[in-house]
Amino acid sequence: MSQEPWTIERIRDALGNPALAQRFLLEINRAPAHQLLNVFARWERIAKDTLSAVERGRSIAAAEACGERPAEEWTDATDRVLTEAERIRTRGAA
Numbered sequence: 001m002s003q004e005p006w007t008i009e010r011i012r013d014a015l016g017n018p019a020l021a022q023r024f025l026l027e028i029n030r031a032p033a034h035q036l037l038n039v040f041a042r043w044e045r046i047a048k049d050t051l052s053a054v055e056r057g058r059s060i061a062a063a064e065a066c067g068e069r070p071a072e073e074w075t076d077a078t079d080r081v082l083t084e085a086e087r088i089r090t091r092g093a094a
Helices: 008-015 018-030 033-065 078-091
Strands: none
Touching: 008 018, 008 033, 018 033
C-alpha cells in the first residue's frame, strides 16, 4: 500500500465504486467545519479497508488460479456480505 498521505482525492479513488465515491464527496462537502475531521477519518478507514480487501481478494484469486489454496485462512462471507449490502441499500450505511 502506498505511503502517500490520505487526501480527499485519494479516498475517492480508493473507494473504487462511483456511487460510493459520490456519497463520500457529498458527505465531506456538506459536513460542518467541526465535523470535517470525523467525516474524513471515517471515510479514510473505509478506503483503507476497501484497499486491504481488494489486495486480499487478488491474492486469493491468484492462488486459486495457480491451483493453490490461499496462503491465509479465509471464510466465505458471501451470504453475510449480501445481507449487509441489502441492509445498507434499504436503510443507509451509518
